[in-house]
Amino acid sequence: MRISTNNSEVRKRNRNRVFRFINNTKETCMSEISAALEVSGPTVMSIVKELKEDGVIREVGEYESTGGRKAKAIASVKDGVYAIGVDITLNHVSLVYTDLGEEALKHRRVQKPFRQGTAYIEEVAGLVKDFVKENQIPEEKILGMGLSMPVIVDRSRDMIANSHVLGLYEVECEEWTSRMPYPCEIINDANAAALAEALWQKERGSMVYLLLSNSVGGAICVKLPEPEDMQEDIRERAVIDTYEGDNWRSAEFGHMTLHPGGKTCYCGKQGCVDAYCSASNLADLENGKLERFFEKLEAGNVRYQEIWQRYLDDLALVVDNLRMAFDCDVILGGYVGSFMEPYMEKLKERLVPKDIFDHDGSYARPCRYQKEASALGAALYQIKDYIASI
Numbered sequence: 001m002r003i004s005t006n007n008s009e010v011r012k013r014n015r016n017r018v019f020r021f022i023n024n025t026k027e028t029c030m031s032e033i034s035a036a037l038e039v040s041g042p043t044v045m046s047i048v049k050e051l052k053e054d055g056v057i058r059e060v061g062e063y064e065s066t067g068g069r070k071a072k073a074i075a076s077v078k079d080g081v082y083a084i085g086v087d088i089t090l091n092h093v094s095l096v097y098t099d100l101g102e103e104a105l106k107h108r109r110v111q112k113p114f115r116q117g118t119a120y121i122e123e124v125a126g127l128v129k130d131f132v133k134e135n136q137i138p139e140e141k142i143l144g145m146g147l148s149m150p151v152i153v154d155r156s157r158d159m160i161a162n163s164h165v166l167g168l169y170e171v172e173c174e175e176w177t178s179r180m181p182y183p184c185e186i187i188n189d190a191n192a193a194a195l196a197e198a199l200w201q202k203e204r205g206s207m208v209y210l211l212l213s214n215s216v217g218g219a220i221c222v223k224l225p226e227p228e229d230m231q232e233d234i235r236e237r238a239v240i241d242t243y244e245g246d247n248w249r250s251a252e253f254g255h256m257t258l259h260p261g262g263k264t265c266y267c268g269k270q271g272c273v274d275a276y277c278s279a280s281n282l283a284d285l286e287n288g289k290l291e292r293f294f295e296k297l298e299a300g301n302v303r304y305q306e307i308w309q310r311y312l313d314d315l316a317l318v319v320d321n322l323r324m325a326f327d328c329d330v331i332l333g334g335y336v337g338s339f340m341e342p343y344m345e346k347l348k349e350r351l352v353p354k355d356i357f358d359h360d361g362s363y364a365r366p367c368r369y370q371k372e373a374s375a376l377g378a379a380l381y382q383i384k385d386y387i388a389s390i
């Protein structure tokens with residue numbers, strides 16, 4: 001009995017690995033899967049047959065023959081399911097939809113100042129319905145949606161515990177989710193953005209995401225090893241997960257102390273990272289327009305250059321501390337992160353002398369996704385769960 005349980009667990013695990021491998025490639029063939037996953041040819045063949053019958057993969061052609069029978073090219077049915085992601089900020093609502101390809105197939109950003117109360121929530125639900133209609137997304141293929149918000153979600157009570165930014169305290173998630181047109185989960189905005197980045201760079205390890213927007217936040221993405229214990233149900237495990245902490249307050253990097261006794265943070269403490277590294281430190285010099293700050297910086301504005309040098313000094317301290325604490329890549333995200341690419345060398349010059357282990361600062365990287373990151377990540381929670389269930 002024991003052996004047969006083990007076998008079924010192994011098979012379930014292999015089935016999931018095979019599907020994930022296929023889904024991560026544009027197209028592949030059975031011999032490639034067998035070699036990459038070290039699973040026997042007959043096992044791969046029977047799993048492929050099963051996945052094909054379930055409609056989650058399909059044949060997409062044949063490879064050129066090198067002698068024997070032509071190998072069938074197979075690919076996942078990317079458009080077999082869809083998920084919607086919505087990002088709520090103080091002034092905007094962003095909408096995205098994605099499929100198993102895990103890319104934003106469409107991104108729409110609407111100016112809509114946040115308001116307390118159900119009327120606003122109903123309006124967001126209306127935006128989702130319009131978005132689905134406009135993009136002709138087949139209703140029956142929609143797995144569900146994710147709502148990214150700058151909130152701390154207490155999953156043990158299914159409550160929005162608090163949001164300084166939106167002024168929400170102790171609100172039941174259901175207030176929001178029950179009004180949405182699809183099964184819905186509320187996700188912290190930094191966690192959502194981090195998931196989008198982590199899924200894009202699957203081959204890398206764990207990562208810390210530093211959100212440099214009008215407030216500073218973050219997320220810790222942990223890449224879990226393949227389960228060693230065959231008894232473990234793969235469906236219970238995601239390959240990439242976020243570490244949320246005992247009280248769902250992990251990665252509040254904005255409130256780590258950077259300069260003791262320094263500038264007062266909105267939280268009331270002095271010298272927090274947020275008071276120095278939030279995007280508004282730069283954007284407020286240009287009436288909230290961060291791109292104007294960078295335009296003038298590039299045009300040679302001396303004052304802005306000094307401010308930027310100091311910003312990079314502070315940022316390097318934070319990034320180095322995160323590296324020391326977590327020993328993984330540090331992704332610079334949020335509004336400032338999306339402008340970081342040309343300044344990475346300058347940042348690395350500051351990181352190298354601090355780093356007692358490595359000496360090139362290559363662990364620090366700018367984000368790939370910009371304004372759509374959190375909305376996409378919120379949608380990807382649904383996709384991730386679906387993939388884990390295959």
Ligand SMILES: [Zn+2]
Pocket residue numbers: 254255265266267268269272273274
């Ligand atoms: Zn603070």
